[in-house]
Amino acid sequence: MNxxxxxxxxxxxxxxxxxxxxxEEWMELLSGHHVGRAEMNKLIMNYLVxxxxxxxxxxxxxxxxxxxSIDLNELDDRIKIREEIQNGNIESxxxxxxxxxxxxxxxxxxxxxxxxxxxLIELIRDGRVEAALDYAQxxxxxxxxxxxxxxxxxxxxxxxxxxxxxxxxPFGDLLLLCQRQKVASELNAAILETDATPKLANxxxxxxxxQEELDKKKIRYPxxxxxxxxxxxxxx
Amino acid sequence: xxxxSMEIDDQGGWFDTLHSDEPEKxxxxxxxxxxxxxxxxxxxxxxxxxxxxxxxxxxxVDGDAPQxxxxxxxxxxxxxxKGTAENINTLVEEGCVSVLLKGLKxxxxxxxxxxxxxxxxxxxxxxxxxxxxxxxxxxxxxxVEIMPRSVCTQExxxxxxxxxxxxxxxxxxxxxxxxIPKLVDLLAGKVYKVQMPVLxxxxxxxxENGENCVVALTAMHNNVPLPDMLVQLxxxxxxxxxxxxxxxxxxxLCGGGALAPQDPRIISKTLPCLIRMCxxxxxxxxxxxxxxxxxxxxxxxxxxxRVAAVSDHxxxxxxxxxxxxxxxxxxxxxxxxxxxxxxxxxxxAFKAFAALGANEESIRKQVIETEHLMEYVVVGLNSGNMKVxxxxxxxxHSLSRSVQLLRTxxxxxxxxxxxxxxxxxxxxxxxxxxxxTLCNLLLEFSPSKECILDCGAxxxxxxxxxxxxxxxxxxxxxxxxxxxFQVEQKVKTKVVExxxxxxxxxxxxxxxxxxVMKTLxxxxxxxxxxxxxxxxxxxxGNQIMQAVVFIxxxxxxxxxxxxTLCILANVADGDKAKDLIMGNEDMLKKLMNYMxxxxxVSLQIAAVACISNLIWSGEDGxxxxxxxxxxxxxxxxxxxxxxxxDTVLFEKVRTAVQQFS
Numbered sequence: 059m060n061x062x063x064x065x066x067x068x069x070x071x072x073x074x075x076x077x078x079x080x081x082e083e084w085m086e087l088l089s090g091h092h093v094g095r096a097e098m099n100k101l102i103m104n105y106l107v108x109x110x111x112x113x114x115x116x117x118x119x120x121x122x123x124x125x126x127s128i129d130l131n132e133l134d135d136r137i138k139i140r141e142e143i144q145n146g147n148i149e150s151x152x153x154x155x156x157x158x159x160x161x162x163x164x165x166x167x168x169x170x171x172x173x174x175x176x177x178l179i180e181l182i183r184d185g186r187v188e189a190a191l192d193y194a195q196x197x198x199x200x201x202x203x204x205x206x207x208x209x210x211x212x213x214x215x216x217x218x219x220x221x222x223x224x225x226x227x228p229f230g231d232l233l234l235l236c237q238r239q240k241v242a243s244e245l246n247a248a249i250l251e252t253d254a255t256p257k258l259a260n261x262x263x264x265x266x267x268x269q270e271e272l273d274k275k276k277i278r279y280p281x282x283x284x285x286x287x288x289x290x291x292x293x294x
Numbered sequence: 295x296x297x298x299s300m301e302i303d304d305q306g307g308w309f310d311t312l313h314s315d316e317p318e319k320x321x322x323x324x325x326x327x328x329x330x331x332x333x334x335x336x337x338x339x340x341x342x343x344x345x346x347x348x349x350x351x352x353x354x355v356d357g358d359a360p361q362x363x364x365x366x367x368x369x370x371x372x373x374x375x376k377g378t379a380e381n382i383n384t385l386v387e388e389g390c391v392s393v394l395l396k397g398l399k400x401x402x403x404x405x406x407x408x409x410x411x412x413x414x415x416x417x418x419x420x421x422x423x424x425x426x427x428x429x430x431x432x433x434x435x436x437x438v439e440i441m442p443r444s445v446c447t448q449e450x451x452x453x454x455x456x457x458x459x460x461x462x463x464x465x466x467x468x469x470x471x472x473x474i475p476k477l478v479d480l481l482a483g484k485v486y487k488v489q490m491p492v493l494x495x496x497x498x499x500x501x502e503n504g505e506n507c508v509v510a511l512t513a514m515h516n517n518v519p520l521p522d523m524l525v526q527l528x529x530x531x532x533x534x535x536x537x538x539x540x541x542x543x544x545x546x547l548c549g550g551g552a553l554a555p556q557d558p559r560i561i562s563k564t565l566p567c568l569i570r571m572c573x574x575x576x577x578x579x580x581x582x583x584x585x586x587x588x589x590x591x592x593x594x595x596x597x598x599x600r601v602a603a604v605s606d607h608x609x610x611x612x613x614x615x616x617x618x619x620x621x622x623x624x625x626x627x628x629x630x631x632x633x634x635x636x637x638x639x640x641x642x643a644f645k646a647f648a649a650l651g652a653n654e655e656s657i658r659k660q661v662i663e664t665e666h667l668m669e670y671v672v673v674g675l676n677s678g679n680m681k682v683x684x685x686x687x688x689x690x691h692s693l694s695r696s697v698q699l700l701r702t703x704x705x706x707x708x709x710x711x712x713x714x715x716x717x718x719x720x721x722x723x724x725x726x727x728x729x730x731t732l733c734n735l736l737l738e739f740s741p742s743k744e745c746i747l748d749c750g751a752x753x754x755x756x757x758x759x760x761x762x763x764x765x766x767x768x769x770x771x772x773x774x775x776x777x778x779f780q781v782e783q784k785v786k787t788k789v790v791e792x793x794x795x796x797x798x799x800x801x802x803x804x805x806x807x808x809x810v811m812k813t814l815x816x817x818x819x820x821x822x823x824x825x826x827x828x829x830x831x832x833x834x835g836n837q838i839m840q841a842v843v844f845i846x847x848x849x850x851x852x853x854x855x856x857x858t859l860c861i862l863a864n865v866a867d868g869d870k871a872k873d874l875i876m877g878n879e880d881m882l883k884k885l886m887n888y889m890x891x892x893x894x895v896s897l898q899i900a901a902v903a904c905i906s907n908l909i910w911s912g913e914d915g916x917x918x919x920x921x922x923x924x925x926x927x928x929x930x931x932x933x934x935x936x937x938x939x940d941t942v943l944f945e946k947v948r949t950a951v952q953q954f955s
Contacts, residue, residue: 156332160369161411163333164376170333200336251487 078278081292085280099124105256110137110246136249143242144235148177155245162248169248171201171208175215176241179232182218190219309344324366331373338377347374347388354393354409361402368397368408375415382420391416391426395433398440406440410450417457424458428467438471441480445488448480452491459498468499469506474513481523482515486536493527493539496520500546507550510543521547521559528567534580538587541567545591555595565591565598569605572612572646578635585612585642592649599650603657609650609664615643616670637679644674644685648692658696668703675712684724687716691727694734709735714749717758729758729769736776747785751777756792764806771801771812778819783826790820790830795837802841807851814845814857818864827868835874838865839881846884852894859888859900866907875908876919882926889931895940902935902943906950920954929954 079087099122106115107126112133115126135158142151152173155162163170174197181190194216202209215232218224225233262285269281278293308330311323327346330337353359353367371390374381385391390412397409417423427433441451455473459465473495480492500506513520527540544564547553553560568591570576571584592599602608618639647667651658662668671693674686690709693700703709713735717728732751755777758770778789790798801813817838821827831838838861845858862885865871875881888901905928909920923929932954935947 153329156329160328160332160373160408161376164373167333197334200334204335 078293079280081280081290085290096124101256101258101261103127105258107133108250108256110140112137136246139249140242140246143176143245144238146180146183146238148173148180148241151245152177155249159249166248167201167204168208169244171198171205171211172241172244174198174201175211176238178215179218179237182215182224183233187219306344309341309346312346312349320363321366324363324370328366328370328373331370335377335381338374338381341374342381342384346370347384347390351388351390351393354397357400361405364397365402365405365408368394368405368412372408372412372415375412375419379419382416385416386420386423391423392429395427398433398436403443407444407446407450410440410447410454414450414453417454421457424460425464427454427458428464434467434471438468438473438476441476445485448483448485448488449491452477452480452488452495456491456495456498459495462503465499465501465503465506469503469509474499474506474509478513478515478520478523481520481527482518486533489527490536490539493536493543497539497542497546500543500550500552502546502550504550504552507547507552511547511552521553521557525559525563528563530570534571534576537567538571538580538583541571542583542587545587548594549590555598560591561598561601565602566605569602569608572608573606574611574614578618578639581615582635582638582642585615585646589642589645589649592646593652596653599653599657603650603654603660609647609660612643612646613664613667615639616667637682640670640674640677641682641685644671644682644689648685648688651689651692651695655696655699658693659699662693662696662699662703668700672703672709672712675709675716680721683712683716683720687713687724687728687731691731691734694731697734697737700735708745710746710749710751714751714754717754718750725758726765726769729766729773733769733773733776736773737779746777747788752789752792756797759793759801760797764804764809767801767804768806768809768812771809771816775812775816775819778816780822781819783823783829786820786826786830789816790834795834799837799841799844802845803848807854810845810850810854811857814854814861817841817861818857821861821864821868824868827864828870831865831868831871831874835871839874839878843881852896856896856900859885859897859904863900863904863907866904869914872908872915872919875904876922882923886926886928886931889928889935895938895943898935898938899940899943899946902932902946902950905932906946906953909950909953911953916953924954 099118103115103118103122103124103126106118107128107130110133112130115130115133118124119126119130135154139151139154139158142148142154152163163173174193178190178193178198181193194212198212202212214229217229218227218232221227224230231237265282265285272279280290280292283289283291308323308326311319312327327341331341350367350371353364354371356364371385371394375385394409394413398406400406400409427437437451437454440447442448455468459468477492477496477499480488481496483489496510500510510520515523521544524540524544528537528544530537532540541564544553544560545568548555548557548560548564555561565588568584568588571580572588576584588602592602616639619636647661651661671686671689674682675690677683677686690713713728713732716724717732720728732755736746736751751773755770755773758766759774761767761770774789774793778786798813798817802810804810804813820830821838842858842862846855862875862881866875885901885904888897889905891897891901905923909923909928910916911920920929929951932947932951935943936951938944938947
């Protein structure tokens with residue numbers, strides 16, 4: 059590869075690939091690019107709205123003049139629902155969802171299954187074995203009939219009941235609190251109806267992917283080693 | 295909080311409350327019910343069994359009932375519609391649709407939206423509802439007026455209308471209400487879940503409706519015409535489902551005459567898009583829809599067919615469709631969709647092949663020579679499934695325009711039996727195409743005609759020739775004409791016996807000139823080959839001569855008279871049959887007149903040919919015939935005709951003159 063074509067058509071004549079790019083030159087190239095303030099602000103607002111930081115979003119709106127893409131009061135509902143799930147109050151969350159978005163769980167039975175499964179997990183966590191079995195029989199059996207592919211997930215959940223210390227069983231990861239987080243995110247995404255990843259996250263993923271691609275081709279270049287601080291290190 | 299999992303045993307209690315006379319408890323009961331049924335088909339059925347539908351309808355119908363109760367009722371109704379097909383049927387049967395439609399007049403926006411959601415779900419999943427919105431004139435107008443209010447109303451109304459524009463009257467009514475410009479505005483709004491039903495609605499409203507196509511063609515948003523908007527929606531960064539519906543709308547605009555096939559938006563954008571949809575990396579639904587829409591578009595124009603045939607190995611791709619067997623799908627809603635993909639793919643492929651090969655022989659050749667394709671066609675003909683058989687017939691019909699290329703298929707694959715079966719037992723609408731196919735195939739079949747005759751071809755064709763519909767009569771007689779070309783005497787006899795001289799002669803006075811021509815063609819084929827001529831004239835000579843006179847004396851186009859004279863010329867070729875003409879002074883005089891007919895030389899040629907046969911030297915009785923005709927002035931007439939400038943006539947006259955010795 060004799061030419062490295064940078065963004066916006068800057069063509070850089072280079073020697074053979076083994077030479078690579080040194081850090082100084084790299085930083086010079088980078089500084090030649092300008093990302094507008096408005097673009098930055100939009101990214102930040104998008105992050106705040108998607109993740110549900112309502113107060114920050116409001117403040118940021120006042121300070122930057124950027125309009126959020128949705129009515130910030132809608133954030134309240136999503137925030138409340140997420141909180142309920144993170145506190146293990148699944149049925150309360152379901153009721154809230156049914157009030158705000160009555161078609162959602164009818165349309166997405168797989169999501170409904172995950173919510174019901176989480177409720178089952180909470181019952182197991184509380185040691186309410188009979189209630190758990192009852193719930194599984196009454197509500198989850200139907201999910202299995204509709205969609206046989208969930209049966210294995212259901213089995214794993216019910217298997218927890220077979221252990222005296224379920225958190226130490228092979229399926230113990232279901233009892234971790236991050237499992238609640240997973241369900242909360244899934245529900246959040248469904249409510250938002252679009253890709254629930256903030257655009258900022260997508261950009262960072264693109265950066266990481268690009269570095270991977272360059273690595274695959276064994277190209278020497280200064281890498282960003284710390285996303286959080288934006289540290290770029292010289293190539294070895 | 296009232297949770298669905300609570301009080302399972304008390305369920306009966308909740309239902310009792312709903313039916314009871316305790317209004318203060320209804321709100322809680324409805325809340326419990328809502329959470330019980332959302333996402334749970336069993337609970338929906340349970341609720342129905344507890345008579346919930348009529349109860350909900352009571353609240354919905356009662357304009358004075360508390361608004362919050364009516365709202366919950368509408369929401370619950372909406373959830374019921376997301377159950378099984380039986381649930382939806384129950385809703386429709388209990389009259390929910392008209393109640394919900396009345397609910398649209400409410401000033402409460404949330405209530406209206408809940409009613410619309412329920413209606414939308416019902417209309418999407420129950421195809422019997424399509425005409426319900428037309429029962430009162432104001433309903434459609436209300437829907438169109440409500441539509442722009444919010445994303446919810448846009449999406450729901452567009453879906454409802456998209457499910458309700460199958461009939462031409464419906465299409466017209468919707469157009470009259472000014473729907474098209476409103477749809478175009480929504481299309482420009484870039485909200486995906488609104489754009490999709492809008493596109494489907496547009497497709498439904500312009501299909502096969504020339505007037506609506508014109509309105510759609512000129513509709514604009516911000517000075518961008520609709521067709522240009524549609525091209526944008528066919529770009530590859532859009533979802534496949536969007537590309538394909540946008541392509542459908544454009545294809546229908548072309549079919550409706552609003553867009554020319556050569557318009558770059560059609561030939562350079564729509565056509566490639568549809569071909570893309572047929573490729574292996576798309577879903578089966580997209581393949582089927584793509585191929586069917588492609589077939590529709592290609593039928594419009596030969597140039598489109600030519601371009602398509604060389605695009606992206608489309609023939610090979612479509613041939614792969616034929617290999618699919620039954621595949622089932624389960625989608626995310628948990629509804630099992632029972633579609634036989636084997637049938638759908640095959641019939642879509644056959645339709646596409648039929649359209650591809652409609653005009654060009656080279657394309658037909660490619661199709662016919664595709665490995666195993668003709669075998670699949672024959673299997674398709676034999677299929678018990680009428681959809682596949684119908685599509686296979688259309689395919690075969692198209693390909694039969696190059697019948698000589700189909701020789702091996704006819705010989706090896708037994709195409710006659712299933713073809714006859716479809717003609718004799720299939721639905722009426724297939725008769726024209728099936729009988730046309732039969733006619734074409736009869737042109738090219740080997741001397742061993744037993745198989746086709748064994749299949750009862752003659753009686754099938756004779757029955758067709760007796761039909762009141764001119765196109766079927768034509769196919770019947772045309773088929774007989776093709777059948778009798780260069781065939782053995784016993785077959786000819788059988789044909790005449792089957793059809794009967796009375797029917798034959800009735801056909802000679804048919805109001806349709808094409809039918810008369812083909813009947814004459816049949817006679818001509820019957821009267822070819824000396825031996826056959828004498829045999830047939832021996833049995834039917836009088837009637838045939840009467841028919842000839844009848845036509846020559848009547849008002850008929852030149853071609854008809856020419857054919858008749860050719861028949862006479864054939865008769866003149868028969869050893870004994872000649873006498874029938876010679877003994878008829880009047881006929882001979884007619885012949886002489888036609889020898890001098892101006893300006894159309896074809897009649898002269900035919901008449902001279904007849905004379906030529908009569909006087910042919912070397913045959914028994916030639917001298918006597920020559921003498922008689924000379925006496926009448928034929929020889930002199932011939933000499934005069936030698937001065938003609940027409941080369942064909944000249945040759946014929948010279949040959950005739952040479953006979954006089």
